[in-house]
Amino acid sequence: MATRKFNVEGMTCTHCEMSVKEEISEIPGVTDVTADHTTGLVEVTGEGFSAEEVSKAVHEAGYTLG
Numbered sequence: 001m002a003t004r005k006f007n008v009e010g011m012t013c014t015h016c017e018m019s020v021k022e023e024i025s026e027i028p029g030v031t032d033v034t035a036d037h038t039t040g041l042v043e044v045t046g047e048g049f050s051a052e053e054v055s056k057a058v059h060e061a062g063y064t065l066g
């Protein structure tokens with residue numbers, strides 16, 4: 001189990017956080033996601049997921065990795 005940090009650009013409110021968390025949570029192996037729109041910091045916990053999968057999920061939510 002590991003936690004990896006990502007910087008997400010474009011989140012402006014708690015709804016944005018929810019959207020990002022929902023999409024990332026769907027990645028197999030991910031067990032926990034936290035998102036903070038004030039810092040852009042997203043922390044993803046789990047195992048067997050890749051940065052590319054996180055990037056795709058962030059894009060699907062409508063945002064980009066910084």
Ligand SMILES: [Cu+2]
Pocket residue numbers: 011012013014015016017
């Ligand atoms: Cu928002």
